[in-house]
Amino acid sequence: MKKILLPTDFSDQATYALKVAASLAKQNDATIYLMHMLELPTHFLSGDTNLDVPEQLLFMKIAHERFEKTLEQDFLKDIKIEVNVETHKAFDGITEAIRQYDIDLVVMGSSGASGLKEMFIGSNTEKVVRTSDVPVLVIKNDIENFNIENFVFASDFTNDQKLVFEQALDFANSFNATLHLLFVNTPNRFVTTAAAEKKMKDFIADFDELTKYELHVYNDDTIERGILNFSRTIDADLIGMSTHGRQGLAHFFNGSISEDLVNHALRPVITFRI
Template identity: 45%
Template sequence: MKKIIVPIDFSEHSEYALRTAVKLAANGNAEILALHMLEMSDLMLTASDGLQYEKASFFIKLSEQKFEKFLDKPYLKNVKITPIIKHFKVFSEVNDVAKKHDADIVVMGSQGASGIKDFFIGSNTERVVRYSDIPVLVVKSNVDDVNFENVVYACDFSEESIKAYINATKMFNYLNAKMTLVYVNLPNDSFKSTAEIEKQVVNFFTKADGSLDKMKDVYYVADYTVEDGILNFAKKQGADLIAMPTHGKKGLEHFFEGSIGEDVANHATLPVITFKI
């Protein structure tokens, strides 16, 4: 892990993300790209009118000063950190920065379940998750220890999710973390017998790993929703982190049909990391 992107909006939650990124960076002396997106309209940025230009210049200067002050923290003194200000309109463009700088992961803060309707669905965090081609780690509080020892990876064991699984395996091997996989069986049209699930899991590992060694790390649980199944299992396992694949701009499919992935990241108290299918 060489480069970590942290979107900064000056909130308490973006500081949680920044602190988490610093701890991750320490594992491999990685560089942190602190990204502030100044969401200004094209009209203001390209205006030839004197007043509009002055307004744009004022807000840009103010943002730069605020950003500099935000990054003036003791815990950043010995960290390789590069501040980046982009005049973006939407947070989905974080992926463009990731591609340009060949970043490895995005670490982003989220408000979490606090009674505010749709705070995650349709939010900046959700947009980053949906558009990012690299893993996105979502945190909602200060993460004391990023040496994740016990990771629960939710999986539907479909062939198209193999790429996400392989990328997750590489990352957790790097972090020296144990990954336990979970399949949630539902009491509806999606229900599968144990034999059906095992057949699918065997096919998955045969194509993904070329062996069935990971079969011992797979659990099948039954619950009324996939979200409840994942969260309940993670709690039972004493997990440090929840991981799952996402289908990007198409949303979450199959096992994560609808907004399941967002709901998990929304309601989980644990950090959640997503991997693009």
């Protein structure tokens, strides 16, 4: 993990995420790519050559002044940081930056979304979680010391999850964390405990580097509630799972458990795209 992308709107949540990114950067000798999507009026982005250039420069000046204040914070001392101000729409700019800088991990702050906003609009964080080809770590709260001891990885433990699990395992091992492998049983997707445990044991059989782990089968009304409730019982430091990147009508009707978790979990959530 050598390149960490941190999109910021200079909010409190973005600062919480930056603290976590700084901790990861120190641990891995990584560079943080700190990026702000400049919210210019629509006519600035139209390509019109008759724009008021001084007004455009003022927006840029304000953004750079906010960056200067951000970089003065003590927790960023001795960390390699690349600062960039872009005029893309936020989501487009983030996806482009992932490709351009060959990013290993995206860290984003989020205040979550609910109700109609969650269903019809969604947040940029939710969109990035859905589409990013690299892991996305979402932070909601101020974490003084980002140290992962208990990492919940929720899955159905099918073969298509194995590449995702390799990434989760690498992340857990970088902290020497205990990986809690979680299978959530629901009324409409019920299997016996014995069958679930066998499925999990078969799944991990080829992962020799998996040494600190526990297997859990948890019953709840929904998968999302099961993940959240189980994570609370063990006071998990991090929740991880895969996302299928559903879009369009498939996403609208089927939803995405990972995106629901990003919106509703107070704990850090990391997603890995299949």
